[in-house]
Amino acid sequence: MGTLDDWVAAACAELGLDPSTAEVPVVLDLARDVAHQVLRPGAPVTAYLLGIAVGRGADPAQAAGRLAALARSWPPPDGPAASDDAA
Template identity: 50%
Template structure:
């Protein structure tokens, strides 16, 4: 496992969860996690990314649905950060 890349891990987890096809922009998910961790609180990162993924799945699960959910969640985090500044 130590030699596994993050993309390899994503494919492994997806397969274990029964996700047959996956075209994931890993960087955008990690960017959302970083914004949530810094703008809100650190534990918000996994929760925010989970909720964005859940919203995308409920909307249909397309790459566009995920992009929209990430953009919406990122914008919310940025608004929270600006309000706290």
């Protein structure tokens, strides 16, 4: 994951964050669960919501676990195109 590591380091530097606090595997797993179980555009939105929760003091792994469990329990989309809807 060289490019991803480089990006995370650069993004953290830009935002004044410590890269060692970036929970990259946790966020990627959560994004995968949401994209596959709920809706592809829901993945970045959910990652953003996770960031807000963590910024307000939530434990990253615990919050991501709760969201992943919610995504896994989400009812399947109505049709094959539903996973590509942007709204």
